[in-house]
Amino acid sequence: MNSKCSFTTCKLRFFVHFRLAIVGLIEFLEICYLSRMTHTAREKAMKFLLVLFTSLLFLVSPLTEAAKPKKQQSLRWSERDGEIVLDSVCEEFAYGSLDYRECRAATKRLFEERCSEYRAAADKAGGALRESNQQKRDMYCTAASQFGAVN
Numbered sequence: 001m002n003s004k005c006s007f008t009t010c011k012l013r014f015f016v017h018f019r020l021a022i023v024g025l026i027e028f029l030e031i032c033y034l035s036r037m038t039h040t041a042r043e044k045a046m047k048f049l050l051v052l053f054t055s056l057l058f059l060v061s062p063l064t065e066a067a068k069p070k071k072q073q074s075l076r077w078s079e080r081d082g083e084i085v086l087d088s089v090c091e092e093f094a095y096g097s098l099d100y101r102e103c104r105a106a107t108k109r110l111f112e113e114r115c116s117e118y119r120a121a122a123d124k125a126g127g128a129l130r131e132s133n134q135q136k137r138d139m140y141c142t143a144a145s146q147f148g149a150v151n
Contacts, residue, residue, distance in 0.1 A: 084143040111144035
């Protein structure tokens with residue numbers, strides 16, 4: 001089994017195997033207690049269940065790994081003449097890859113957040129600080145409105 005899978009995929013695999021293990025356990029109990037099973041047959045059945053439940057442990061490891069929060073990626077872009085060069089956003093990732101799409105979505109959110117932050121800061125500040133905040137507001141608000149996240 002591939003040890004790297006999405007949380008949803010790993011969870012699905014785990015529950016499918018867990019269900020199979022429970023079904024196997026129920027069948028084992030029915031065989032052991034409802035029939036006259038020999039000692040050797042019981043040992044074989046127990047070994048089978050041991051293998052089955054051990055395989056479940058191997059499924060839990062990638063499941064818990066996939067559930068861990070992802071490392072915070074640094075979002076990078078270029079700026080020119082007070083504007084964000086939109087083509088430079090997330091250019092370190094392969095186009096269309098999961099990392100690329102996640103980077104684009106996170107960057108879109110960041111542009112929108114900074115647009116709001118600098119809009120509020122520009123309204124409160126005065127003098128040179130107000131002008132600086134307005135320039136940053138314009139830069140981020142323009143980028144937020146023109147930039148599209150890839151689905």
